[in-house]
Amino acid sequence: MEEQSIPCTPRTAQACKKIPVTVITSVKHSKHSNGRKMINEYVKERKINQGSYGRVVLYRNSNDGIPYAIKVVCKSRLRKLRITQSETAMTDVLREVSILKTLEHPNIINLVEVIDDQKSDYMYMVLEYVESSCMSNISETKGQIDETTARRYFKDVIAGLIYLHHHNIVHGDIKPENLLVTTSGRVKIVDFSFGHAFEDGNDGLLRCPGTPAFTAPECCSDTVYHGKAADTWAVGVTLYFMVVGCCPFLADSAPETYDKIVNGPLSLPEELNPDLKDLLQGLLCKDPTQRITLNSAAEHPWMVKEGGPVPINCI
Numbered sequence: 001m002e003e004q005s006i007p008c009t010p011r012t013a014q015a016c017k018k019i020p021v022t023v024i025t026s027v028k029h030s031k032h033s034n035g036r037k038m039i040n041e042y043v044k045e046r047k048i049n050q051g052s053y054g055r056v057v058l059y060r061n062s063n064d065g066i067p068y069a070i071k072v073v074c075k076s077r078l079r080k081l082r083i084t085q086s087e088t089a090m091t092d093v094l095r096e097v098s099i100l101k102t103l104e105h106p107n108i109i110n111l112v113e114v115i116d117d118q119k120s121d122y123m124y125m126v127l128e129y130v131e132s133s134c135m136s137n138i139s140e141t142k143g144q145i146d147e148t149t150a151r152r153y154f155k156d157v158i159a160g161l162i163y164l165h166h167h168n169i170v171h172g173d174i175k176p177e178n179l180l181v182t183t184s185g186r187v188k189i190v191d192f193s194f195g196h197a198f199e200d201g202n203d204g205l206l207r208c209p210g211t212p213a214f215t216a217p218e219c220c221s222d223t224v225y226h227g228k229a230a231d232t233w234a235v236g237v238t239l240y241f242m243v244v245g246c247c248p249f250l251a252d253s254a255p256e257t258y259d260k261i262v263n264g265p266l267s268l269p270e271e272l273n274p275d276l277k278d279l280l281q282g283l284l285c286k287d288p289t290q291r292i293t294l295n296s297a298a299e300h301p302w303m304v305k306e307g308g309p310v311p312i313n314c315i
Contacts, residue, residue, distance in 0.1 A: 017104045027117040027124070032062065039124060040115060042070065053078060053089055053193055058129060068112065071125040084207060096192040097125060099169055105313065107160030109180070109190045131183045135176035135242070144245035147273060148306060153179075154239055155303065155310045156187035161231060162294050162312055164189075168198040170227030173210030174234035176241055196227060203227040212254040213237065213247040217286045220258040229288040232297075236283025243276065244269060248284065262286070275302035 030038045037044045042059035045067070049056050054073035061068065073093050081089035100111035113126035135153065138145065145153070157179060164171060171178075172194030180188045194210040196203075204224045209215050216233035218225040240248045248267065249260040266284050268277050279302045282292030297303065298310035 017102060021101045021111050022113045024113060024115040025117060027115050027120050027122075038062070039070070042068065042126070051191070051193075053093060056127075059126075067129040069127045069129040071127060073123050073125075074121055075123055076121050092193045093123070095197075096195055099192050099195045099197055100125075102167070102197075103164075103169075105160055105163045106186070107156045107188055108163070109188050130180060130188060132180040132188070135179040135181055135187070135238075138181060145242045147243060147276065149185075150239065150242040151303065151306060152185065153181065153187050153242065154235075155298075155307070157189065157235060157238065158294055158298050158303070158310050159312055160187070160189045161235060162298065162310075165228050165231070165294060168201055168203070170196045170198070170203055170205070171231055171234075172196060172205075172227065173214070174231055174238060175211050175214045176238055179238070198227075205230070209234065212257045213250050215258065215261060216288065217262045218288050220262050226288060228294075229291055232283060232291055232294055233288075235294075235297075236280060239283065240280055243272065273302065275300070275305070279303070 024040065028038075028040055032038050032043045034043075039059065041062050043062050045058040045060055047055060047057050048069055054071055056069050056071050059068050059070045060066070073090075075090060078090035078093060079088050083089055083092060097111070097114055100109075101114075104110065109130075110128040111125060112128060115124035115126065157174070161171065161174070171189065171192060173191060174189070178189065178191045180190055182188065196205060203226050205227045206222070206224050208219050209230055214234040214237045216225065216230040219230050237247055237249075249257060249264055251257045251260055266281065268280060272280075279292070279297065279300045282300070283297060285291040292300075298312065303310060
């Protein structure tokens with residue numbers, strides 16, 4: 001089995017993993033002694049979830065017993081799925097791999113290995129596995145999240161997003177479904193299918209972000225917008241979802257949702273903490289030039305009220 005370790009090549013403000021992601025260029029399908037299917041040394045256990053680009057399956061390394069979440073994508077199918085005039089869904093997946101190869105942060109999911117055999121129609125992204133629930137499931141089960149818990153979760157999201165933006169990376173699809181809450185109560189950002197990396201600090205984008213209800217107003221027209229500011233809006237919608245239990249701008253169709261985002265007023269429950277209201281108003285400011293920055297959000301009175309400031313690690 002051919003194995004290649006691809007080091008990260010730092011560019012301006014580029015992140016770099018201490019342990020490079022391993023790239024395996026050959027894949028072997030077999031069966032374990034227990035009858036379960038194997039991919040190389042990984043034994044299949046169960047499906048975790050299904051996304052639009054592929055499925056995520058729990059595998060266990062037969063050598064050391066460590067579990068991994070492996071994202072399985074069908075290359076030929078994604079190459080046929082056109083996203084823009086010049087890009088396909090496979091472009092998104094390759095961009096996601098390229099981004100994750102550089103990232104190492106406690107609040108971002110860790111990519112360990114990529115298995116990509118040119119003779120196989122499938123590519124496998126071997127990711128760390130964490131016992132967790134996505135934030136949307138927690139809200140569906142328990143309703144709105146209490147303020148203290150929401151603050152703790154939100155600090156982790158802000159810490160991870162500040163790290164990304166410091167290294168000129170935009171996530172592009174921040175939402176509760178892409179935030180895993182571990183059994184220890186920590187949050188990890190996942191799914192970089194809509195992510196973009198910028199070498200020169202210019203975060204101008206034209207393609208609309210991933211999910212309508214979390215789309216910033218400036219992204220609702222066919223004009224260039226700043227990806228970092230759009231991420232900040234999406235994180236504001238996410239905080240609103242956590243503490244209120246629903247999205248602030250939502251309708252029956254995507255066009256109607258976009259219209260509400262652009263033209264509808266922000267409605268905040270009367271009973272919300274005044275500091276929390278102020279933070280939400282700053283994050284959900286429709287003018288991106290007046291929107292609060294992530295660094296300012298990290299120092300906001302509501303954020304530092306319990307447990308001190310956001311632990312920021314941009315190294």
